[in-house]
Amino acid sequence: MPQVFHRSFNTLSRVSVFGSLLFLGLAAWAASVYVRSSYATNRDIARDQPIPFSHEHHVTGLGIDCRYCHDSAEKSRYAGMPATKTCMNCHQQIWTGSPVLAPLRASYQNDVPIPWVRVHRLADFAYFDHSAHVNKGVGCVTCHGPVDRMPLTWQHGTLLMSWCLDCHRQPQMFLRPREQVFNMEWQPPPDQEQQGRQLVEEYGVRQLIHCSTCHR
């Protein structure tokens, strides 16, 4: 019986076997890089807003506390956005003629909300309660990053499930005393793990890593 395949097909078959394995590996790697990239997660991308609101100016420059505007952050499941009225508390007298604030005045006069672009959006299948985190000693900075130094606001964390689990698996490494939650300058002490364990004990923090904690 004559040879059906040429000898070079031996090499070809080896290349295709190992090559396809390599391709699958590369594809898996590329996919894992993609889902963590800021293109997929929106991390570190400053979003354009209808009014170029600067947290840096209002927090660092003027010393306004987070809660002056985000007054439901420690009371509600949703952190909340300040009403136009809250902006107008000051801007009825300050920067009154500024063209930058024209959308704010239009919103106030016509009773129509400002269409802010959402910066943090969790997947709809994840349950999340903002007040629970704040009241158990998770600092603003821990999830939102240095907002006091953001001219335009960007998302600091990846909001991936692994990002949530980093803290849920070992809360003692991330918690701070309740009175320091809104302190943007707070640094973890050298013995954070030990102090964190005390806070976990004191605040009754549980290691919530069951699926149904968030996917209910």
Added chain:
Amino acid sequence: MNLIENVRLFGHSRFAIVGCLLLVLACGCQQEMARQPSYRPWEPSPFFADGQADRPVEPGTIARGQLRDNRWLVEADGARAAEAVAVLAAGASPLGTLALAAVSAPPPADSFPFALTEDMLQRGRLQFNIYCAVCHDRIGTGNGRIVQRGYVRPPSFHSERLRQAPAAHYFRVITRGQGAMPDYSAQIAPADRWDIVAYIRALQLSQDAPVDALPPAIRRQLVQER
């Protein structure tokens, strides 16, 4: 075609079948579970005329549990509750009007609708420093950062007129605003407003305490410094 080749061909087609099944998994890569058609708070909606998914609350609505949250109505004794009710009515809140129908009482003098505790003062300080200090500054002289940026300067809390003003006056101003000051009824809960008023009283005392009222140790220190 011999047996061996048949087996080999079958092996190839099985590989193809498994490959196709793996491709089916890629269907899971879409994000419909992550972006469900149900509304989240503050989302826009093309369905309603005002373009918002959130529906406005009917005027006069009292949220479930809100009545009991007002501790001066629930926990305070009769006389104090009556005072608080009058204050609330003065604040023109539907809750106050409702409660006024049940209890009629003379308007309050300078009193708080509940006994003050250290915790309330601490809470009052916290709230004052968040919401009030931006203009009134941290000791209440009225020279906060926002005033430095051009806002109308509020009166100092340490004038004779404001020292004499009843506690209910401050509650009313926080609730309704006065002059250049906007109202804070949406940002500060009623109980917190009372805590802030209590803290304002503490601030006033801090700038106007007679030397004799100080604890002996601190008085001695003061005399030495002089």
